[in-house]
Amino acid sequence: MNASEQRRKVLLQIGSAAVFLAIVAVAVLIVVSSNETSGGDTNLEDVGLVKRELQGIPQSALVLGQSSAKVTLYEFGDPQCPVCKGFSEEIIPTVVESKVRGGEAKIEFKNFIIISQESVPAGAAAIAAGEQGRGWNFIDLFYRNQGPEASGYVTDEFLTEIARGAGVPDIATWNKARESAAILGEVKRTTEEAQQLELTGTPSFAVEGPGTQGIESLGTPGSAEALEEAIEGAA
Protein backbone atom coordinates (compact mmCIF):
# COMPACT_ATOMS: atom_id res chain seq x y z
CA MET A 1 0.00 0.00 0.00
CA ASN A 2 1.54 3.32 -1.03
CA ALA A 3 1.47 6.49 1.05
CA SER A 4 -1.52 7.96 -0.80
CA GLU A 5 -3.62 4.85 -0.23
CA GLN A 6 -2.53 4.73 3.40
CA ARG A 7 -3.60 8.36 3.89
CA ARG A 8 -6.96 7.71 2.21
CA LYS A 9 -7.55 4.72 4.49
CA VAL A 10 -6.81 6.76 7.62
CA LEU A 11 -9.09 9.61 6.53
CA LEU A 12 -11.95 7.22 5.76
CA GLN A 13 -11.50 5.67 9.19
CA ILE A 14 -11.74 9.13 10.73
CA GLY A 15 -14.91 9.72 8.70
CA SER A 16 -16.42 6.44 9.91
CA ALA A 17 -15.61 7.30 13.52
CA ALA A 18 -17.28 10.70 13.04
CA VAL A 19 -20.44 9.02 11.72
CA PHE A 20 -20.49 6.69 14.71
CA LEU A 21 -20.00 9.58 17.16
CA ALA A 22 -22.72 11.63 15.45
CA ILE A 23 -25.22 8.77 15.70
CA VAL A 24 -24.40 8.32 19.40
CA ALA A 25 -24.68 12.08 20.05
CA VAL A 26 -28.11 12.36 18.39
CA ALA A 27 -29.36 9.26 20.21
CA VAL A 28 -28.21 10.68 23.56
CA LEU A 29 -29.86 14.04 22.83
CA ILE A 30 -33.17 12.37 21.97
CA VAL A 31 -33.10 10.04 24.98
CA VAL A 32 -32.24 12.88 27.39
CA SER A 33 -34.94 15.06 25.85
CA SER A 34 -37.62 12.36 25.99
CA ASN A 35 -36.83 11.63 29.63
CA GLU A 36 -37.61 15.18 30.64
CA THR A 37 -40.71 15.31 32.78
CA SER A 38 -43.85 17.32 32.14
CA GLY A 39 -44.08 19.53 29.06
CA GLY A 40 -40.55 19.22 27.87
CA ASP A 41 -39.88 22.93 27.86
CA THR A 42 -41.72 23.73 31.08
CA ASN A 43 -41.46 22.99 34.78
CA LEU A 44 -45.21 22.46 35.09
CA GLU A 45 -46.86 19.57 36.85
CA ASP A 46 -49.22 17.16 35.11
CA VAL A 47 -48.94 18.47 31.53
CA GLY A 48 -49.24 14.95 30.14
CA LEU A 49 -52.01 13.99 32.57
CA VAL A 50 -54.21 16.93 31.58
CA LYS A 51 -53.63 16.23 27.93
CA ARG A 52 -54.62 12.58 28.34
CA GLU A 53 -57.72 13.39 30.38
CA LEU A 54 -59.08 15.78 27.75
CA GLN A 55 -57.88 14.00 24.63
CA GLY A 56 -60.62 13.24 22.15
CA ILE A 57 -63.24 15.50 23.77
CA PRO A 58 -64.36 18.46 21.64
CA GLN A 59 -63.78 21.95 23.02
CA SER A 60 -65.22 25.26 21.93
CA ALA A 61 -64.50 28.43 23.86
CA LEU A 62 -64.67 27.25 27.49
CA VAL A 63 -67.17 24.53 26.73
CA LEU A 64 -65.98 20.96 27.06
CA GLY A 65 -68.02 18.31 25.30
CA GLN A 66 -70.17 17.83 22.26
CA SER A 67 -72.20 20.90 21.30
CA SER A 68 -75.19 18.61 20.70
CA ALA A 69 -75.24 17.46 24.35
CA LYS A 70 -78.69 18.23 25.79
CA VAL A 71 -77.50 19.07 29.29
CA THR A 72 -75.07 21.84 30.15
CA LEU A 73 -73.30 21.86 33.48
CA TYR A 74 -71.94 25.29 34.36
CA GLU A 75 -68.95 25.62 36.63
CA PHE A 76 -68.40 29.07 38.07
CA GLY A 77 -64.80 29.13 39.25
CA ASP A 78 -61.98 31.44 40.22
CA PRO A 79 -58.60 30.37 38.83
CA GLN A 80 -56.95 31.13 42.19
CA CYS A 81 -59.52 29.22 44.24
CA PRO A 82 -57.97 26.23 46.05
CA VAL A 83 -61.33 24.44 46.40
CA CYS A 84 -61.77 24.72 42.61
CA LYS A 85 -58.37 23.09 42.28
CA GLY A 86 -59.60 20.18 44.39
CA PHE A 87 -62.72 19.84 42.25
CA SER A 88 -60.66 20.06 39.08
CA GLU A 89 -58.38 17.27 40.22
CA GLU A 90 -60.77 14.92 42.00
CA ILE A 91 -64.39 15.46 40.99
CA ILE A 92 -64.57 16.96 37.51
CA PRO A 93 -62.49 14.21 35.81
CA THR A 94 -65.02 11.59 37.00
CA VAL A 95 -67.95 13.60 35.61
CA VAL A 96 -66.07 14.20 32.36
CA GLU A 97 -65.53 10.48 31.89
CA SER A 98 -69.04 9.41 32.88
CA LYS A 99 -71.17 12.15 31.34
CA VAL A 100 -69.17 14.37 28.99
CA ARG A 101 -67.03 11.99 26.96
CA GLY A 102 -70.08 9.99 25.90
CA GLY A 103 -72.00 13.11 24.84
CA GLU A 104 -74.65 13.14 27.59
CA ALA A 105 -73.58 16.54 28.88
CA LYS A 106 -71.16 19.36 28.27
CA ILE A 107 -69.45 21.52 30.87
CA GLU A 108 -68.94 25.24 30.51
CA PHE A 109 -66.44 27.01 32.71
CA LYS A 110 -67.36 30.55 33.66
CA ASN A 111 -65.08 32.92 35.49
CA PHE A 112 -66.40 34.05 38.86
CA ILE A 113 -63.69 36.31 40.25
CA ILE A 114 -63.81 36.46 44.03
CA ILE A 115 -60.27 35.82 45.33
CA SER A 116 -58.43 38.88 44.03
CA GLN A 117 -57.91 40.93 40.91
CA GLU A 118 -54.97 38.64 40.01
CA SER A 119 -57.60 36.17 38.90
CA VAL A 120 -58.80 38.50 36.13
CA PRO A 121 -55.78 38.05 33.80
CA ALA A 122 -55.84 34.33 34.57
CA GLY A 123 -59.50 34.07 33.63
CA ALA A 124 -58.92 36.15 30.50
CA ALA A 125 -55.98 33.93 29.56
CA ALA A 126 -58.24 30.88 29.86
CA ILE A 127 -60.84 32.43 27.57
CA ALA A 128 -58.10 33.35 25.06
CA ALA A 129 -56.84 29.75 25.19
CA GLY A 130 -60.43 28.65 24.59
CA GLU A 131 -60.43 30.62 21.35
CA GLN A 132 -57.73 28.22 20.18
CA GLY A 133 -59.45 25.09 21.42
CA ARG A 134 -57.32 24.68 24.56
CA GLY A 135 -59.44 26.43 27.16
CA TRP A 136 -60.02 23.40 29.34
CA ASN A 137 -56.39 22.31 29.04
CA PHE A 138 -55.45 25.78 30.27
CA ILE A 139 -57.89 25.77 33.20
CA ASP A 140 -56.97 22.25 34.31
CA LEU A 141 -53.26 22.92 34.03
CA PHE A 142 -53.61 26.21 35.86
CA TYR A 143 -55.37 24.49 38.78
CA ARG A 144 -52.76 21.74 38.89
CA ASN A 145 -50.00 24.35 39.12
CA GLN A 146 -51.88 26.83 41.27
CA GLY A 147 -49.94 28.92 43.81
CA PRO A 148 -51.03 30.47 47.11
CA GLU A 149 -53.93 32.91 46.86
CA ALA A 150 -53.03 36.49 45.86
CA SER A 151 -49.33 35.80 46.28
CA GLY A 152 -48.31 37.42 43.01
CA TYR A 153 -47.56 34.19 41.14
CA VAL A 154 -50.01 34.98 38.33
CA THR A 155 -47.44 36.73 36.17
CA ASP A 156 -47.27 36.97 32.38
CA GLU A 157 -44.46 34.41 32.48
CA PHE A 158 -46.54 31.97 34.53
CA LEU A 159 -49.57 32.37 32.27
CA THR A 160 -47.44 31.91 29.17
CA GLU A 161 -45.91 28.77 30.62
CA ILE A 162 -49.40 27.41 31.34
CA ALA A 163 -50.50 28.30 27.79
CA ARG A 164 -47.50 26.51 26.30
CA GLY A 165 -48.07 23.49 28.52
CA ALA A 166 -51.75 23.51 27.57
CA GLY A 167 -50.71 23.34 23.92
CA VAL A 168 -52.09 26.71 22.83
CA PRO A 169 -50.86 26.69 19.24
CA ASP A 170 -50.44 30.40 18.59
CA ILE A 171 -48.97 32.15 21.62
CA ALA A 172 -48.71 35.57 19.93
CA THR A 173 -52.43 35.59 19.07
CA TRP A 174 -53.26 34.30 22.55
CA ASN A 175 -51.20 37.16 24.07
CA LYS A 176 -53.12 39.78 22.10
CA ALA A 177 -56.48 38.18 22.81
CA ARG A 178 -56.07 37.86 26.58
CA GLU A 179 -55.48 41.59 26.91
CA SER A 180 -58.35 42.58 24.67
CA ALA A 181 -61.25 44.58 26.06
CA ALA A 182 -63.70 41.97 24.76
CA ILE A 183 -62.17 39.13 26.75
CA LEU A 184 -61.57 41.18 29.90
CA GLY A 185 -65.20 42.26 29.58
CA GLU A 186 -66.25 38.62 29.33
CA VAL A 187 -64.55 37.87 32.67
CA LYS A 188 -66.49 40.72 34.25
CA ARG A 189 -69.74 39.63 32.60
CA THR A 190 -69.61 36.05 33.86
CA THR A 191 -68.73 37.28 37.35
CA GLU A 192 -71.84 39.47 37.27
CA GLU A 193 -73.85 36.54 35.95
CA ALA A 194 -72.76 34.46 38.96
CA GLN A 195 -73.79 37.27 41.27
CA GLN A 196 -77.20 37.48 39.57
CA LEU A 197 -77.62 33.75 40.20
CA GLU A 198 -76.86 34.60 43.83
CA LEU A 199 -73.88 32.31 43.94
CA THR A 200 -71.71 33.05 46.91
CA GLY A 201 -68.58 30.97 46.54
CA THR A 202 -66.41 29.02 44.15
CA PRO A 203 -66.74 26.60 42.69
CA SER A 204 -70.48 26.90 42.21
CA PHE A 205 -72.37 24.81 39.73
CA ALA A 206 -75.56 25.21 37.76
CA VAL A 207 -77.29 22.95 35.31
CA GLU A 208 -79.52 23.47 32.30
CA GLY A 209 -81.34 20.92 30.19
CA PRO A 210 -84.71 19.69 28.96
CA GLY A 211 -85.60 18.72 32.53
CA THR A 212 -84.87 22.13 34.07
CA GLN A 213 -86.53 25.49 33.95
CA GLY A 214 -83.70 27.58 32.64
CA ILE A 215 -80.43 27.56 34.55
CA GLU A 216 -80.82 25.97 37.98
CA SER A 217 -78.21 26.61 40.63
CA LEU A 218 -76.69 23.57 42.32
CA GLY A 219 -74.49 25.38 44.80
CA THR A 220 -71.34 23.39 45.56
CA PRO A 221 -72.17 19.67 45.46
CA GLY A 222 -69.65 17.68 47.43
CA SER A 223 -69.17 14.75 45.11
CA ALA A 224 -69.03 13.60 41.53
CA GLU A 225 -72.14 11.49 42.16
CA ALA A 226 -74.14 14.57 43.12
CA LEU A 227 -73.16 16.30 39.88
CA GLU A 228 -73.95 13.17 37.88
CA GLU A 229 -77.39 12.96 39.49
CA ALA A 230 -78.03 16.63 38.69
CA ILE A 231 -77.12 15.98 35.04
CA GLU A 232 -79.41 12.95 34.91
CA GLY A 233 -82.23 14.99 36.44
CA ALA A 234 -81.77 17.73 33.86
CA ALA A 235 -81.77 15.35 30.89
Added chain:
Amino acid sequence: MKLPTEGTLRMIATFVAAFGIGVATYIAIADSGGGSPVCLAGGSGCQTVADSTYSHLLGVNIAVFGILGYVLLLAAALLRGDTARMAGFGLSLVGFGYSVYLTYLELFKIEAVCQWCVASAVLMTVLIGLNALRMLGYVGKPA
Protein backbone atom coordinates in the same frame (compact mmCIF):
# COMPACT_ATOMS: atom_id res chain seq x y z
CA MET B 1 -22.72 3.33 -10.91
CA LYS B 2 -20.26 6.03 -11.85
CA LEU B 3 -19.57 8.61 -9.15
CA PRO B 4 -20.13 12.23 -10.22
CA THR B 5 -16.94 14.22 -10.58
CA GLU B 6 -15.77 16.08 -7.51
CA GLY B 7 -16.35 19.35 -9.36
CA THR B 8 -20.01 18.47 -9.88
CA LEU B 9 -20.46 17.51 -6.22
CA ARG B 10 -18.81 20.75 -5.10
CA MET B 11 -20.91 22.84 -7.45
CA ILE B 12 -24.19 21.34 -6.22
CA ALA B 13 -23.04 21.63 -2.60
CA THR B 14 -22.21 25.31 -3.22
CA PHE B 15 -25.74 26.04 -4.45
CA VAL B 16 -27.40 24.04 -1.66
CA ALA B 17 -25.30 25.72 1.05
CA ALA B 18 -26.05 29.16 -0.44
CA PHE B 19 -29.75 28.33 -0.43
CA GLY B 20 -29.40 27.18 3.19
CA ILE B 21 -27.86 30.54 4.12
CA GLY B 22 -30.95 32.18 2.65
CA VAL B 23 -33.38 29.98 4.60
CA ALA B 24 -31.52 30.34 7.91
CA THR B 25 -31.15 34.11 7.41
CA TYR B 26 -34.88 34.47 6.80
CA ILE B 27 -35.69 32.56 10.01
CA ALA B 28 -33.18 34.63 12.01
CA ILE B 29 -34.48 37.96 10.66
CA ALA B 30 -38.12 36.99 11.23
CA ASP B 31 -37.29 36.06 14.82
CA SER B 32 -35.19 39.15 15.53
CA GLY B 33 -38.21 41.34 14.82
CA GLY B 34 -40.11 39.58 17.59
CA GLY B 35 -42.16 37.61 15.08
CA SER B 36 -41.79 34.25 13.48
CA PRO B 37 -41.28 32.82 9.98
CA VAL B 38 -44.47 32.80 7.94
CA CYS B 39 -45.68 29.33 6.99
CA LEU B 40 -46.32 29.39 3.25
CA ALA B 41 -49.38 27.15 3.48
CA GLY B 42 -50.81 29.04 6.46
CA GLY B 43 -51.17 27.50 9.91
CA SER B 44 -49.33 28.43 13.04
CA GLY B 45 -46.60 25.77 13.13
CA CYS B 46 -43.79 28.26 12.59
CA GLN B 47 -45.12 30.55 15.31
CA THR B 48 -45.36 27.66 17.78
CA VAL B 49 -41.86 26.45 16.98
CA ALA B 50 -40.44 29.98 17.15
CA ASP B 51 -42.14 30.56 20.51
CA SER B 52 -40.81 27.34 22.02
CA THR B 53 -37.75 27.45 24.25
CA TYR B 54 -36.03 25.05 21.83
CA SER B 55 -35.72 27.84 19.26
CA HIS B 56 -32.84 29.38 21.21
CA LEU B 57 -29.55 27.96 22.37
CA LEU B 58 -27.57 29.93 24.96
CA GLY B 59 -29.91 32.84 24.29
CA VAL B 60 -29.14 32.86 20.56
CA ASN B 61 -31.66 31.85 17.91
CA ILE B 62 -30.54 28.52 16.50
CA ALA B 63 -31.03 29.96 13.01
CA VAL B 64 -27.92 32.06 13.67
CA PHE B 65 -25.96 28.85 14.26
CA GLY B 66 -27.59 27.60 11.07
CA ILE B 67 -26.26 30.58 9.10
CA LEU B 68 -22.78 29.96 10.50
CA GLY B 69 -22.97 26.28 9.62
CA TYR B 70 -24.12 26.91 6.07
CA VAL B 71 -21.40 29.55 5.56
CA LEU B 72 -18.75 27.04 6.66
CA LEU B 73 -20.31 24.38 4.41
CA LEU B 74 -20.22 26.86 1.54
CA ALA B 75 -16.54 27.50 2.22
CA ALA B 76 -15.84 23.75 2.34
CA ALA B 77 -17.61 23.32 -1.00
CA LEU B 78 -15.62 26.11 -2.61
CA LEU B 79 -12.23 24.93 -1.36
CA ARG B 80 -10.18 22.03 -2.72
CA GLY B 81 -8.20 19.31 -0.98
CA ASP B 82 -8.58 16.77 1.79
CA THR B 83 -9.05 19.34 4.54
CA ALA B 84 -12.07 20.79 2.75
CA ARG B 85 -13.40 17.30 1.97
CA MET B 86 -13.16 16.18 5.60
CA ALA B 87 -14.42 19.51 6.97
CA GLY B 88 -17.38 19.46 4.59
CA PHE B 89 -18.27 15.96 5.68
CA GLY B 90 -17.79 16.69 9.39
CA LEU B 91 -19.80 19.93 9.27
CA SER B 92 -22.66 18.41 7.31
CA LEU B 93 -22.67 15.47 9.71
CA VAL B 94 -23.10 17.82 12.67
CA GLY B 95 -25.73 19.81 10.77
CA PHE B 96 -27.61 16.70 9.73
CA GLY B 97 -27.49 15.23 13.24
CA TYR B 98 -28.79 18.42 14.77
CA SER B 99 -31.53 18.60 12.11
CA VAL B 100 -32.62 15.07 13.07
CA TYR B 101 -32.80 16.17 16.70
CA LEU B 102 -34.74 19.35 15.85
CA THR B 103 -37.18 17.38 13.70
CA TYR B 104 -37.69 15.00 16.62
CA LEU B 105 -38.41 18.00 18.88
CA GLU B 106 -40.92 19.43 16.40
CA LEU B 107 -42.80 16.16 16.06
CA PHE B 108 -42.75 14.88 19.62
CA LYS B 109 -42.06 17.77 21.99
CA ILE B 110 -43.30 21.01 20.43
CA GLU B 111 -45.96 19.13 18.44
CA ALA B 112 -45.80 21.61 15.60
CA VAL B 113 -43.95 21.57 12.30
CA CYS B 114 -42.37 24.64 10.74
CA GLN B 115 -41.91 24.43 6.99
CA TRP B 116 -38.75 26.52 7.10
CA CYS B 117 -37.17 24.12 9.58
CA VAL B 118 -38.20 21.21 7.37
CA ALA B 119 -36.66 23.00 4.39
CA SER B 120 -33.39 23.39 6.29
CA ALA B 121 -33.46 19.73 7.33
CA VAL B 122 -33.93 18.69 3.70
CA LEU B 123 -31.00 20.89 2.63
CA MET B 124 -28.82 19.38 5.35
CA THR B 125 -29.81 15.89 4.17
CA VAL B 126 -28.77 16.76 0.62
CA LEU B 127 -25.50 18.23 1.91
CA ILE B 128 -24.60 15.16 3.97
CA GLY B 129 -25.21 13.04 0.87
CA LEU B 130 -23.04 15.24 -1.33
CA ASN B 131 -20.24 15.54 1.23
CA ALA B 132 -20.30 11.81 2.00
CA LEU B 133 -19.93 11.03 -1.70
CA ARG B 134 -17.14 13.59 -1.99
CA MET B 135 -15.28 12.14 0.98
CA LEU B 136 -15.76 8.48 0.07
CA GLY B 137 -14.91 9.03 -3.57
CA TYR B 138 -12.12 11.54 -3.47
CA VAL B 139 -10.47 11.79 -0.03
CA GLY B 140 -6.74 10.98 -0.23
CA LYS B 141 -6.71 11.67 -3.95
CA PRO B 142 -5.14 14.67 -5.68
CA ALA B 143 -7.38 17.75 -5.67
